[in-house]
Amino acid sequence: xxxFSLCWTFLVVVCMDCKINFDDNxxxxxxxxxxxxxxSQEDHREVRATKAGLNYIGLDGSIGxxxxxxxxxxxxxxxxxxxxxxxxxxxxxxxxxQQNQVTEAFNILSEDSNVLAIxxxxxxxxxxxxxxxxxxxAAASQLDLKIPLVVRLQGESMN
Numbered sequence: 001x002x003x004f005s006l007c008w009t010f011l012v013v014v015c016m017d018c019k020i021n022f023d024d025n026x027x028x029x030x031x032x033x034x035x036x037x038x039x040s041q042e043d044h045r046e047v048r049a050t051k052a053g054l055n056y057i058g059l060d061g062s063i064g065x066x067x068x069x070x071x072x073x074x075x076x077x078x079x080x081x082x083x084x085x086x087x088x089x090x091x092x093x094x095x096x097x098q099q100n101q102v103t104e105a106f107n108i109l110s111e112d113s114n115v116l117a118i119x120x121x122x123x124x125x126x127x128x129x130x131x132x133x134x135x136x137x138a139a140a141s142q143l144d145l146k147i148p149l150v151v152r153l154q155g156e157s158m159n
Contacts (some may be wrong), residue, residue, distance in 0.1 A: 028087065045089075045108050053103040054093060063087025064109040064118040066102075068093045068127045076121045088115045095126035102135020110143050117148040124155025131157075 027034050039047050049056030055070075063085045067073040070092055077087040089112070091105055109115055122132050132153060140149065 001094065004043065023092040025086065025092065045111070048104070048108055052108075054091060054097075054101060054105055054108075056092075056108060057090040058112070059087050060091050060114070061088040062114050062116040062157050064088045064091070064112065064115040066091050066093065066105050066118060066122075068095060068097065068118045068122050068124075068132075072121060072123055080119070088112055093122075093127065093132075097127060097131065097135075099131055099135040099138060102132055106136070106139030106143060107147075109147065110147075116148065118145075120149070120151040120153075122151075122153050122155070124153065124158060126156075127151040128156050129158040 005089050022030070022033065029061060043089070044057050045058055046056050061080070063080050065073060065076050065080070067076050073090050073092050077090065078139065080087050089109065091109065093101060093105060095104075106118070109118055120132070122129060133151075136149075140143070
């Protein structure tokens with residue numbers, strides 16, 4: 001019979017592979033850390049959105065969503081699914097978007113070949129609806145949109 005006896009004098013843990021996610025809200029406090037991000041590992045649409053100050057997540061559906069606020073985005077996607085559709089993305093303009101950001105949002109949406117229609121759902125509590133409207137008009141003429149566009153603007157400066 002052979003017996004083995006192991007004696008551990010020290011324990012070393014080596015991390016061979018990992019992925020660490022940091023909350024984007026810490027960006028302003030951790031500039032050096034966020035500069036290390038490998039953008040090549042990200043969806044190119046998410047990169048464009050981030051550079052434009054937008055929040056974008058690509059999904060598998062065919063209805064592009066452009067909204068302001070995460071809660072409204074989730075409700076909009078739920079309504080799309082309730083009526084048999086599938087959202088193609090989560091694209092949040094936030095509360096202080098400018099016309100150029102709206103135009104860039106449409107650029108991002110229109111480069112997705114799966115998007116067959118775009119639904120804009122804006123509640124202008126903070127966001128001014130006239131700014132969104134000007135951005136939509138600029139984007140539609142610049143991109144020569146050929147897909148259906150449904151727009152709901154409600155709130156400040158909607159007339």
